Amino acid sequence: MYNKINIKAFGMIAEKLGNTALEWDACEDTDGLRKELEARFPDLKEMKYSIAINKTLIVGNVRLPEQAEVALLPPFSGG
Numbered sequence: 001m002y003n004k005i006n007i008k009a010f011g012m013i014a015e016k017l018g019n020t021a022l023e024w025d026a027c028e029d030t031d032g033l034r035k036e037l038e039a040r041f042p043d044l045k046e047m048k049y050s051i052a053i054n055k056t057l058i059v060g061n062v063r064l065p066e067q068a069e070v071a072l073l074p075p076f077s078g079g
Helices: 011-017 030-040 042-046
Strands: 004-009 021-025 050-053 069-073
Touching: 004 011, 011 042, 011 069, 030 042, 030 050
Parallel strands: 004 069
Antiparallel strands: 004 021, 050 069
16 A cells, blocks of 8 residues: 655646645556546646656656655746
């Protein structure tokens, strides 16, 4: 059994989730998290977004630590 994780969503990601914060049953890794999020919120499948764990932007599949704080970030725009 996994612990809960806190998910914070920003920008258009929060709009698609209908909330800026969720408490979620933790997954083993970020691939599993994406799969579960996209099953529950199908609009996410068509969006590009980044994941940060405990305020660190991740690349690829990363194991989720217990009680992780996860941020779902929309694409960054330069200026």
